[in-house]
Amino acid sequence: MSDTLVNLRDIRFVLYEMLDVEALTKYDYFADYSKDTFDTVLEAAYKLAREVCWPSYAEMDRVGATFDAKTGETSVPKCMHRIWQAYKEGGWGGETAPAEVGGQQLPACVAAATSLMFNAANTAANMYVAGAGGAAGLILSFGSDTLKKVYVEKLYAGEWGGTMCLTEPQAGSSLSDVKSTAVKAKDGDHYLLTGTKCFISSGDHDLTENIVHPVLARIPGAPAGVKGISLFIVPKYRVGDDGAVGELNDVVTAGIEHKLGIRGNATATLNFGDRGECRGWLLGEPNRGLAYMFQLMNHARIGTGLQATSLASNAYQHALQYTRERAQSRKISEKDPASPQVPIIKHSDVRRMLLTQKATTEGLFALLAYAASLGDKELCSPDEAERLAATDMLDVLTPVCKAYGSEASYDSIVQAIQCYGGYGFSEEFPLAQMLRDCKVFPIYEGTNGIQALDLLGRKVVMKNGAAFKAVLDEISKTVAEASRVESLKDMAVKVAAASDAVGDVTAHLAGIAMGGDIELYMSAATPYLRMFSRLVISWLFLWQSTLAQKALEACAGDENYYKGKLGTARFYLNNELPHLHATVQILKNGERTALDFDEAWF
Amino acid sequence: MKILVTVKRVPDPESSIKVNPEGTGIVESGLKWVVNPFDEIAIEEALRIKEAQGDVEVVVVSVGVSESQEQLRTGLAMGADRAILVKADRPDTAAVAKILVKLVEKEQPTLVILGKQAIDDDSNEVGQMLAHLLGWPQATFISKLTFAGDKASVECIREVDGGMETIAFALPAIITADLRLNEPRYASLPGIMKARKKPMEEIDAASLGVDLTPRVRIKKMAPPPARTAGRKVESVDELINALQTEAKVM
Numbered sequence: 001m002s003d004t005l006v007n008l009r010d011i012r013f014v015l016y017e018m019l020d021v022e023a024l025t026k027y028d029y030f031a032d033y034s035k036d037t038f039d040t041v042l043e044a045a046y047k048l049a050r051e052v053c054w055p056s057y058a059e060m061d062r063v064g065a066t067f068d069a070k071t072g073e074t075s076v077p078k079c080m081h082r083i084w085q086a087y088k089e090g091g092w093g094g095e096t097a098p099a100e101v102g103g104q105q106l107p108a109c110v111a112a113a114t115s116l117m118f119n120a121a122n123t124a125a126n127m128y129v130a131g132a133g134g135a136a137g138l139i140l141s142f143g144s145d146t147l148k149k150v151y152v153e154k155l156y157a158g159e160w161g162g163t164m165c166l167t168e169p170q171a172g173s174s175l176s177d178v179k180s181t182a183v184k185a186k187d188g189d190h191y192l193l194t195g196t197k198c199f200i201s202s203g204d205h206d207l208t209e210n211i212v213h214p215v216l217a218r219i220p221g222a223p224a225g226v227k228g229i230s231l232f233i234v235p236k237y238r239v240g241d242d243g244a245v246g247e248l249n250d251v252v253t254a255g256i257e258h259k260l261g262i263r264g265n266a267t268a269t270l271n272f273g274d275r276g277e278c279r280g281w282l283l284g285e286p287n288r289g290l291a292y293m294f295q296l297m298n299h300a301r302i303g304t305g306l307q308a309t310s311l312a313s314n315a316y317q318h319a320l321q322y323t324r325e326r327a328q329s330r331k332i333s334e335k336d337p338a339s340p341q342v343p344i345i346k347h348s349d350v351r352r353m354l355l356t357q358k359a360t361t362e363g364l365f366a367l368l369a370y371a372a373s374l375g376d377k378e379l380c381s382p383d384e385a386e387r388l389a390a391t392d393m394l395d396v397l398t399p400v401c402k403a404y405g406s407e408a409s410y411d412s413i414v415q416a417i418q419c420y421g422g423y424g425f426s427e428e429f430p431l432a433q434m435l436r437d438c439k440v441f442p443i444y445e446g447t448n449g450i451q452a453l454d455l456l457g458r459k460v461v462m463k464n465g466a467a468f469k470a471v472l473d474e475i476s477k478t479v480a481e482a483s484r485v486e487s488l489k490d491m492a493v494k495v496a497a498a499s500d501a502v503g504d505v506t507a508h509l510a511g512i513a514m515g516g517d518i519e520l521y522m523s524a525a526t527p528y529l530r531m532f533s534r535l536v537i538s539w540l541f542l543w544q545s546t547l548a549q550k551a552l553e554a555c556a557g558d559e560n561y562y563k564g565k566l567g568t569a570r571f572y573l574n575n576e577l578p579h580l581h582a583t584v585q586i587l588k589n590g591e592r593t594a595l596d597f598d599e600a601w602f
Numbered sequence: 603m604k605i606l607v608t609v610k611r612v613p614d615p616e617s618s619i620k621v622n623p624e625g626t627g628i629v630e631s632g633l634k635w636v637v638n639p640f641d642e643i644a645i646e647e648a649l650r651i652k653e654a655q656g657d658v659e660v661v662v663v664s665v666g667v668s669e670s671q672e673q674l675r676t677g678l679a680m681g682a683d684r685a686i687l688v689k690a691d692r693p694d695t696a697a698v699a700k701i702l703v704k705l706v707e708k709e710q711p712t713l714v715i716l717g718k719q720a721i722d723d724d725s726n727e728v729g730q731m732l733a734h735l736l737g738w739p740q741a742t743f744i745s746k747l748t749f750a751g752d753k754a755s756v757e758c759i760r761e762v763d764g765g766m767e768t769i770a771f772a773l774p775a776i777i778t779a780d781l782r783l784n785e786p787r788y789a790s791l792p793g794i795m796k797a798r799k800k801p802m803e804e805i806d807a808a809s810l811g812v813d814l815t816p817r818v819r820i821k822k823m824a825p826p827p828a829r830t831a832g833r834k835v836e837s838v839d840e841l842i843n844a845l846q847t848e849a850k851v852m
């Protein structure tokens with residue numbers, strides 16, 4: 001079994017060589033950091049991930065979270081308590097939070113690296129931490145001073161847990177159909193909530209003395225649809241203004257899901273206000289709830305991409321070690337049946353599978369860390385134009401991070417299992433669990449289908465296409481840079497051609513939309529997202545190749561790493577990028593079979 | 603009271619170690635480096651003494667390449683108060699012990715805690731040599747440390763072949779930590795941020811006036827022979843025969 005979890009060298013390349021994280025320390029907000037401290041943080045996270053979180057990976061699945069119908073209590077596996085304690089003692093819950101609320105103000109791109117480690121080691125466990133941090137972030141951004149004072153520090157410190165409660169039985173993808181209600185109380189500053197939320201991650205557990213639920217609900221008389229949804233803070237136990245935890249707040253766990261994966265994380269159905277006594281406090285303005293929630297959701301979508309990529313990274317590290325050790329068959333040229341069998345990494349088909357995984361995990365981590373670094377720029381660049389540009393880029397790339405991140409990672413783990421042969425199918429090895437765990441990522445935080453609609457229906461067209469064009473402009477810059485490097489010219493040409501083709505087909509689709517066939521336009525969403533993702537990953541690989549080539553020319557050492565990077569980039573551009581052109585063709589052909597296919601014909 | 607704790611930079615025990623083609627050492631590029639695990643236990647013990655007794659300064663010391671700063675920083679992040687790096691190019695155990703003598707003379711600690719051995723070359727010598735050079739009492743391989751009421755002496759349980767040995771002796775003294783002494787804490791994020799402001803002194807070994815000439819020369823390094831595949835035998839007799847004539851273990 002491999003204990004490597006992730007490629008640490010690649011993480012350092014992305015942070016220090018590609019994104020120049022050190023440069024962030026010139027901003028006041030990050031001035032307390034230096035490269036040395038980043039190194040120590042990465043070191044500490046990796047150690048914790050490997051020594052505390054990873055050894056419990058199987059137990060989280062085997063034991064799983066449990067619900068006792070008699071007592072109504074939800075429990076996490078025993079190992080989870082130790083992990084929680086370690087996270088808490090280490091201050092990891094407040095990693096990126098501002099110092100004034102007890103956080104550590106770590107740049108988000110460095111936190112992307114620690115998140116990769118923690119999730120690779122035990123993603124279901126890490127979700128409890130992410131839940132608390134997400135709720136804290138919402139209150140910090142939009143809450144009243146009292147709410148901030150009562151909740152924020154406790155959540156970041158891991159004293160209390162947190163969730164996000166959007167989904168209802170009739171409102172999954174369709175959040176406009178949320179029907180939980182919140183009625184202003186006559187005797188106080190709170191509202192009384194009623195309704196049922198389902199599929200709530202970390203929705204109930206025995207890790208903390210309280211759990212804080214941000215809940216989407218409607219105030220009677222609010223407009224129909226998304227414009228009538230408000231956001232409330234609903235604690236499991238009521239809390240006094242002094243922070244003291246009091247009586248139950250009429251939030252009742254009806255049960256937890258029995259799931260394909262991430263079984264250690266309790267996915268709860270919660271009933272609010274069965275007795276009419278569930279108090280919630282409005283966050284920000286009425287009817288703006290969904291917009292607030294999207295701040296968290298956008299963040300969580302990148303987090304979902306990271307969760308998926310982390311599992312794929314760990315699976316790849318396992319496959320790499322396994323294929324070096326497993327001897328089977330001989331080279332095609334070896335005719336002597338008595339000669340020893342060779343490690344399967346020597347077979348080209350196995351190398352193809354390994355390279356697919358290497359390209360997927362490295363390409364996705366580059367994307368996710370880059371997205372996180374845009375968040376850092378948004379937060380602290382003194383230049384307003386730069387901040388706005390970062391926001392635009394991030395808006396366009398978020399659905400790519402979430403959807404392509406989760407989909408390509410799942411496929412990558414399939415390849416890792418294939419490398420193991422029959423042993424990969426056996427639960428004896430951790431890969432089967434990784435595959436099961438990874439399946440949720442294309443589903444939650446908005447299904448990948450919804451992400452595709454978001455990309456084509458909103459992000460591509462927002463600001464008259466300016467945000468989308470900003471991405472293509474960045475790509476051109478990298479192409480220009482790479483064209484100046486002799487050995488990368490052919491790769492630059494490929495990326496430029498892909499970018500042009502995507503620009504072209506986007507204009508073509510816009511024509512369809514403008515012509516009024518919006519159904520046809522939107523039916524292109526999923527293939528479009530996949531196509532655009534391939535362009536984005538190819539661009540990032542071209543960027544990385546330029547750096548790797550320069551490092552090789554400068555004889556900076558680490559030759560194997562840089563040559564491996566160039567080879568991986570080339571592999572992706574030669575084998576994955578060409579699919580983009582097939583999609584372009586399909587979309588240009590006006591493919592509409594699925595649209596026109598009569599339901600009766602199924 | 604002051605406690606000096608030694609910290610050695612060693613390859614991550616999980617990394618796969620390769621001998622270089624010249625057979626003179628291991629391939630170091632691409633390796634991940636960590637604090638020697640026994641030294642982590644030593645740091646933890648010093649921190650627990652500090653937490654129990656209050657007025658204690660914990661100083662972590664490393665002898666080696668400048669990159670050993672990373673490991674010292676981990677020690678500071680765990681909670682040590684300051685760090686000293688003595689820069690020296692591949693000193694052998696005797697040279698390290700002599701360098702440490704100089705630091706002990708300068709720092710005047712009450713206790714020096716070392717890991718019982720470093721997991722890179724497993725020499726298990728520095729603590730003993732240091733005690734000898736200083737003429738101090740030593741307790742090696744300890745799994746428990748208790749201070750006497752007047753704090754002038756300690757009682758230690760040592761892990762020895764076939765059992766435990768309890769010894770008591772006066773301070774100052776040298777102690778080397780075994781695996782069961784404690785479970786070291788993890789560096790916390792606030793700890794890491796605090797560590798930034800803690801002093802780290804750098805000293806050139808050459809300036810200490812000790813003879814660094816290696817007494818040990820590595821003539822050749824080779825990986826252990828690869829394990830050959832097992833074989834099934836038909837009967838007990840055949841097994842005994844194979845153990846006697848082939849494996850020659852009976």
Ligand SMILES: Cc1cc2nc3c(=O)[nH]c(=O)nc-3n(C[C@H](O)[C@H](O)[C@H](O)COP(=O)(O)OP(=O)(O)OC[C@H]3O[C@@H](n4cnc5c(N)ncnc54)[C@H](O)[C@@H]3O)c2cc1C
Nearest residue numbers: 164165166167172173199200201267444445446447449450
């Ligand atoms: C393990 C787990 C944890 C979760 N955690 C949380 C949580 O913490 N908080 C929370 O609020 N929710 C959570 N969810 C819920 C999750 O976000 C929803 O399951 C998801 O948004 C999809 O909703 P649904 O299940 O109702 O599926 P549906 O909306 O019924 O979707 C079914 C299928 O139809 C497609 N579809 C739906 N509408 C459209 C459309 N307009 N166009 C094209 N295709 C469409 C979808 O893409 C999908 O393929 C979790 C779910 C799971 C499984």
